[in-house]
Amino acid sequence: MSVPMVGKTYAFDLGLLKVRFTFESESKGSFVVEEGGGLTPNGHTETVALNLKRIRDGVYLNSWTEAAGATVTHVEDFANGTLYSNVTVDGALYNFVGTITEVANPMPDTTIADHDLAERNTRIVLTAMRELFAEKDLTALDRYWAEPYVQHSPQMPDGLDTLRSAVPGLQGFSWQPHRIAAQGDLVFTHSLVHGWAPGPVVIVDIYRLENERIVEHWDVVQDLTPAESTASGHPMV
Secondary structure, three states: OOOOOOOOEEEEEOOOOEEEEEEOOOOEEEEEEEEOOOOOOOOOEEEEEOEEEEEEOOEEEEEEEOOOOOEEEEEEEOOOOEEEEEEEEOOEEEEEEEEEEEEOOOOOHHHHHHHHHHHHHHHHHHHHHHHHHHOOOOOHHHHHEEEEEEEOOOOOOOOOHHHHHHHHHOOOOEEEEEEEEEEOOEEEEEEEEEOOOOOOEEEEEEEEEEOOEEEEEEEEEEEOOOHHHOOOOOOOO
16 A cells, blocks of 8 residues: 655644644654643654555545553545544543644754654653563563662662562552653653552653663652542542
8 A cells, every 4th residue: 555644744633632643654653742632741752553544545544552542543634634533541532623734844853853762762661661560571671771770769779679579579560651751861651550559559650761771760659549539520640
């Protein structure tokens, strides 16, 4: 299938959501969230695997799943500049109708470099956390972390030995990132975590990377409170 959008960047304007989307190939795309509308953080970047199908000339069905679990299905009508979008976030379905506009010279070179760094670091963190904590593969520490490892979590010392000791004993562990952002050498995740504490917790983790390795970590941990028990009635994640 010949895809004329490959190598081009488009502004997807859905009103609440505004995204710049680049078709890297027929099967891969990357995007930057300019306005997340409360569904995803402004500035979030990600590369996703595309399921792209041609409906007719200039019209494509495009779908992907994001690292945090959101699913996106588009009917992209490039001939008429119209976009129909279905998005699921945390089990809720959102329907949008908006516009598609090709972006000429989408980013200056320095912005491209920053975008590439943020995208690469985000991919490293997501892969590292999955392999180490979900798959309990301790060799992930050799691939994605490096010493000296500086630890700011108040009950954990510096160095990787604590992780090597703690991971095998985790029971029922799951890490579900709901929001991910990156800036420079930092990656931020806002996650629901089971199996790290006696009950489910919400954790904001900050990772600093050097030479494609995680070398520093901060976190903020809160016990999960159901939405119906919070003062605002809003969920924590």
